[in-house]
Amino acid sequence: MQETRRRVLEALADGPVSGPELATELDVSRAAVWKHAEALREADFSIESCDDGYILTDVPEFGGAAVEFGLDAAFDIEYHDSIGSTNDRARELASEGAGDVAVLADEQTGARGRLDREWSSPSGGIWLSLVCRPDLPPAQAPIYTLAAAVATTEAVRDLGVDAAIKWPNDVLVGPEEKKLVGILTEMEGEADRVSWVVVGIGLNANIDAGEVPETATTLREEVGDIERAELTQAILERFDELRNDPEAVLPAWRELSSTLGRRVRVETPGGEVVGEAVDVEFPGRLVVETDAGEKRVSAGDCEHLRPV
Structure with missing residues (x-):
């Protein structure tokens, strides 16, 4: 959101405030104040005019302006x-030099998950991709996947959802471990430096259960419809904290993990790894205790197994 428009919106939220007062405070013309107010109305903010000036009476349920309003994240x-x-779209922006941009959509028509699997993305979800330009080597980029998983899991748990993280990138719900969130991280870089990282988060929010696979669930199914703008803000703010404090990611991830302490099968490029998941190491390696000793897995498709 344009900075002057953001300041107009913040002033109206504390209103009522007159046009001349706003113009003086923001050092713009009264005509500019009116144009900003009209632009905010077009973005579905309810702004009323009264004897004392303008006042904000309602905010949109979702959308870019709704998420940016009050957002405390860069x-x-x-x-x-x-x-x-x-x-x-995030990759396009990254290739053009953009950074610290969140691409958000109500609906996706051609989304894919890990291993190019189809990802159902109907209207009512939170489909979010973050363009980041971290100062780290490519080998450390997986910490961004873990940070996104922590941020998302904490946010939905605050809504009362029994969510936990399955290594490396899924958020599952309840004893049936139905998938609520998928995370897909992509990057481009050189041998010693990341050029950009795109972290995609797909969250089944205000969606009927029948619109997602049987192995998945939605927030509507678990707790009813939620305020998507507020949830998106919570995810962005927590992710922003974690990317600036990488040492906090692993302890939080361990606390929220449904994989640690479980018997797992991980399909890796080098073959199958079966055993008990005992830890996760920076920047996201899963440590598995197998019959042949500890194995460290950097990437793979993880399956939770029943205890032997």
């Missing part, structure tokens, strides 16, 4: 009612 929001893939 991200600009690019919002789409519908888009093929937020990750595709």
Whole structure:
């Protein structure tokens, strides 16, 4: 959101405030104040005019302006009612030099998850891709996946959802371990430096259970419809904290993990690893105790197994 418009919105939220007062406070013309107020109305903010001036009476349920209003995180929001893939758009922005941008959509029509699997993304979800430019080597980029998982899991747990993280990138719910969130991280870089990282978060929010696979669930199914703008803000703010404090990621991830202490099977490029998941190491390696000793897995498809 443009900075002057943000300040107008903040002033109206504390209103009523007159046009001349706003113009003086922001050092702009009264005509500019009116134009900003009209632009905010077009973005579905309810702004009323009264004898004492303008006052904000309601905010939109979702959208870029709704998420940016009051957001305490260093991200600009690019919002789409519908888009093929937020990750595709985020990669475009990254290749153009953008950073600290969150691409947000109500619906995706061509989304894919890990291993190019189809990802159902109907209207009512939170489909979010973050463009980041971290100062770290490529080998450490997986910490961003863990940070996104922690941020998302904490946010939905605050809503009363029994959520936990399955290594490396899924948020599951309840004893049936139905999938609520998927995370897909992509990056580009050189041998010693990351150029950009895109962290895609797909969250089944205000969606009917019948619109997602049987192995998945939605927030509507678990706790009813939620305020998507507020939840998106919570995710962005916590992720922003964690990316600036990487040492805090692993302890939080361990606390929220449904994988540690479980018997697992991990399909890796080098073959199958079966045993008990005993730890996760920076920047996201899973430590598995097998019959042949400890194995460390950096990437793979993890399956939770029943105890022997």
